[in-house]
Amino acid sequence: MNPSSNPSRRSFLTTAAGAVAAPFILPSRVWSADTAPNSRINVGFIGMGKMNSGHLGNFLGRETVNVAAVCDVDTNRRNNAKATVEKRYGEKKDGSYKGCDAYADFRELLARKDIDAVVIATPDHWHAFIGIAAVKAGKDVYGEKPLTHNVHEALTLTKAVRDSGKIFQTGSQQRSSKEFRIACELVRNGVIGELKTITTSFGDPAPVYNLKEEPAEPGLDWDMWCGPGPLKPYNSILSPRGVHNHFPAWRNTREFGGGMITDWGAHHIDIAQWGLGVDDSGPVEVRSAGVDKKRGAQLVYANGVVLTHGEGKGVSFYGTEGEVHVNRGKFELWLGGKKVHGFMDKEVDKGTSLDREVVLTEREFLKDAKVKLYESKNHHDDWLNSIKTRERPICDVAVGATxxxxxxxxxxxxxxxxxxxxxxxxxxxxxxxxxxxxxRDYRGDWIV
Incomplete structure (x- = not known):
């Protein structure tokens, strides 16, 4: 795909609105009869680092899912994931389970006609290419955030999803947590008055690649790891040796990630824009903080609301009558300068809990709310339900793109x-x- 042929926002909306859901037929070849055969979804996993290890463990516990294959360019991670699946399923052997296949090249996994859906959790620079290949291969997708490495890829991936009629859930799981939904409903229903400003708190933008070359990691296809990005010298900070249990710092390179702006920022800006009600548009102006700054950049929206990247409590909405603060496991509502409900610190907010404060807030201020947002109690369940109903999930590809x-x-x-x-x-x-x-400049045949 030629970068100069980026779809316009108009065509973006047209394809989004006009997509027709393709019929979905589940395969009957499954390994267990605990659940009706035609209700199981065969799923493949691409990129077996820490994030997808977590996803894998979650889906292995679901009777409606059969993990059919895993893929990683690193031999250790690939084999570890395969062993994890076979150990779990081996406990339920009934003679029909044939094992989990492991691939070094995602294209081999996508070529499998019996795989219905894939979970993609590679480094950011691979998200768009693999996502596009997956929907073109007829797979529904759960794709990790940030959706893509650049703007062109976000538009191109969205169009590919719409053209395919496939389901695509962006892994912005905060939308499936009640505290975030209630915070946004408070804002959307005017409980804090007219919204004026938003502060989002997360880390730094990414520097350029500046790591020293290390000896190659045996069993790692480093050229394939770099893929669409530049072929940089190998460093274990980007792709750790062996099986690891942390989030590697490839995120902190412009070549392969976008720093904390596209890591935690993709979570918190997502919630800010949900509260603003701009999932189909986004900002109209961007204000720089200045050269060599790491905080202070601002996004300005058509209604005049200014979002600032700064220090704070996660996502903070400030209105003419009050304010709402929300983060994972944390929530506060302030009205008239006084905290009405909140749970931010278990050592400070003793005698209550997050669930209690959120429920009380909902009962008191949103009982007759005119604006009710999409409710999802679990991001994985929401995706699986969308695969069955063919209705768009809570964080559809177009939302992830914005x-x-x-x-x-x-x-x-x-x-x-x-x-x-x-x-x-x-x-x-x-x-x-x-x-x-x-x-960006794409390398070899990995052109989006």
Whole structure:
């Protein structure tokens, strides 16, 4: 796909609205009869680091899912994932289970006609290419956030999903946690008055790659790991040796990630925009914090609300009558300068709990709410349900695209030290900015 052929925002909306769901037929070849054969979903996993290890463990415990295959460019991680699946399923052998296949190349996994869906949790620079290949191969997708490595990829992936009619859930799981939904409903229903500003708290933008070369890791296809990105010298900080239990720092390289702006920022900006009600648009202006700054960049929305990347409590909404603060396991509602409900610190907020404070807030302030947001109690369940119903999940690809584009715009302001205007309908610069920032130079055949 040629970067110069980016779909416009108009075509983006047209394809999103006009997508027709393709019929979905589940295979009957399964390994257990505990659940009716035609209700099992055959799933493959691509990228077997820490994140997908967590997803794998979750899906292995579901009777409606059969984990059919795993894939990783690292031999140790690939074999470890295969062994994990076979150990779990081996406990239920009934003579029909044939084992879990393991692949070094995701294209071999996607070529399997019996695999219905895939979970993609590779480094960011692979997200778009594999996601597009997956939906073109007829797979439904759970794709980790941030959705893509750049703006061009976000638009191209969204179009591919719409053209395919497949289900795509972005892994922005905070939308499936009640405290975040209630916080956004409070804002959307005007409980804190007219929304004026938002503060989102997360770490730094990414520096350029500056790691020293280390001896190659046996069993790792480093060229394939780099894929669409540049072929940089191997360093174990990016792809750890052996099986690891941490999140590698490839996120902190512009070549392969986007720093904390596209890591935690993809979570918190996602919630901020849910509360704003701009899932289909995004900001209209980006204000730089200045050269070499790591905080202070701002996204400005059409209604005048300003979102600032700063220090705070996670996601903080400030209105004319009050404020709402929300983070994982934390929630506060302030009205008239006084805390009405909240749970931020178990050592401070003794005698209560997050669930209690959120439920009390909902009962008191949202009983007759005019705006009720999509309710999902579990991000994986929501995806699996969408696969069955063919209805879009809570964080559909288009939502993930709007979120990640906002993250990329913020990063652009940090990388360039400049401010610019953004056309959120056509998804391009309205004033200032360089179109080259919207895409990247792709390597070899890995062109999006």
């Amino acid at each position: 979120t990640v584009i906002s993250c990329h715009l913020m990063n652009m302001s940090y990388y360039s030290g400049t401010s610019f205007k953004w056309n959120n309908k056509e998804r391009t610069f309205a004033e200032g900015g360089d179109p080259k920032w919207l895409t």
